[in-house]
Amino acid sequence: MEANDPVDKLEMWRRRFRPLTAEILPDPMRDQIRARLAAEPVPTAPRRHHWPKALIPWGSVAAAVIVSVVTLSRLTAPGTALPNFASKASSAAGLAPVLAPTQHVPSNQRVFAPAGPARASLTTPALVGPWVTLGQRVFWLSAQAPTHLRPPMSALPWPRVFRIPHRSPRQAVAVQIGGSLWIARFAYPRYFVWHRRRYRVTPSLRPTHPTLSIGHLGPYAICRLQGVPLSHQVALLSPWAPPLSATVVR
Amino acid sequence: MAKSPREAVADLFEQFGQEIFAHVRLVVGNSDTAQDLVQDIFLHALRSWDRFEHRASPRTWLWAITRNVLTDHYRRRHHDLVQLSEVPELAANPEDPTDRVFLEEALAQLPLAQRRVFIMRVIEDRSSRETAQRLGWTEVRVRVTLHRAMKRMEQWWNGGERPGG
Incomplete structure (x- = not known):
């Protein structure tokens, strides 16, 4: 019999959902989150400072405004080129930008390629390829990148990558890392979403529908893998030209 | 320090x-x-x-x-x-209302706000006040949302939108 009183109804639903008890956060997950918290850089921005109104140095503020306006007017005068900060940054690192930061790329993502070969074979143990910045963080994909950007190579398991036949001309790829299979489909520009399927991985995958989409940046697809150890968080895939390349980096 | x-x-x-x-x-x-x-x-x-x-x-x-x-x-x-039910080994057993996957599917059909209230009030057994605090809502909103969630859940449970129902 169905309950009519709101309190009885609540009790009825509590009884029905009793088997759905709270799941315990497993220790490996707990350790992984602890490690992630320990590795995350803590923002060092100073606390916002509120000046008492009477103490605001209005003279300095006015002087700064005047200097800025004068500088800006000189820079924007006809015949004056504005400094190109993006190319300065990349040339300082010995790299040439593949894309202007605003071209087909979300504002917080930039792609750079090294001067050397841009792809690595899956069987090649060297990491050769572009490196990528996402927001404040740099993800390296290249053995040619500056030393401090290199990943701890011994810690990188080499992923296995499979093509997945798909009806659409856009290709799907799957990456196996450890016991998990990640499937991606190039469908929505600028978006990348991975889904981890829990079935056994075999080289001859034939799912009827590749599951999810990722986006591409220039000639590459960049994929963030969530829920995996820190050292495996970004994968860069290039399924357009053989050999299919994939690199897993921080 | x-x-x-x-x-x-x-x-x-x-x-x-x-x-x-x-x-x-x-x-x-x-x-x-x-x-x-x-x-x-x-x-x-x-x-x-x-x-x-x-x-x-x-x-x-x-x-x-x-x-x-x-x-x-x-x-x-x-x-x-991808829906949870599309992964073969995770598919729910509609014959067994105590099956965890079945109950999770029941929850998943609720809109997010209703689901969160339902989880807090029914499964986590929290009071209206505590639920309201955690959600940043008023208690009245919690009660109204819970009422709607239970109504929707009842329709689903009785076979309206149940898989195979």
Whole structure:
């Protein structure tokens, strides 16, 4: 019999959902989150400072405004080129930008390629390829990148990558890392979403529908893998030209 | 001596990580996604620790972050084409109403706000007041949303939208 009183109804639903008890956060997950918290850089921005109104140095503020306006007017005068900060940054690192930061790329993502070969074979143990910045963080994909950007190579398991036949001309790829299979489909520009399927991985995958989409940046697809150890968080895939390349980096 | 932000957030994780994980796990219906989201919640806490002004308790603050992270997750989720029931070994058994996957599917058909209220009031057995505090709502809104959630759940349970029903 169905309950009519709101309190009885609540009790009825509590009884029905009793088997759905709270799941315990497993220790490996707990350790992984602890490690992630320990590795995350803590923002060092100073606390916002509120000046008492009477103490605001209005003279300095006015002087700064005047200097800025004068500088800006000189820079924007006809015949004056504005400094190109993006190319300065990349040339300082010995790299040439593949894309202007605003071209087909979300504002917080930039792609750079090294001067050397841009792809690595899956069987090649060297990491050769572009490196990528996402927001404040740099993800390296290249053995040619500056030393401090290199990943701890011994810690990188080499992923296995499979093509997945798909009806659409856009290709799907799957990456196996450890016991998990990640499937991606190039469908929505600028978006990348991975889904981890829990079935056994075999080289001859034939799912009827590749599951999810990722986006591409220039000639590459960049994929963030969530829920995996820190050292495996970004994968860069290039399924357009053989050999299919994939690199897993921080 | 004051704790560093990292130590403070690590302490918060030890204190409230389980509680938040249990809730997020029920909301999203998937351990891996829940783990990712819990990680995001505490990373967000670490990054914004400087802006936490201690007007509310750290627990309330964490629940506010949880709310935002879950909302963002569901905003992005329209790209996610895979349903839990599509993964063969995870398919629910519609004959068994005590089956965990069946109950999770029942939860998944509720809209996010109704699901969160239902989880807090029914499964986690929290009071209206506590639920309201965690969601940043009024108690009246909690009661109204719970009423709607139970009504919707009843329709689903009685076969209206049940798989195979």
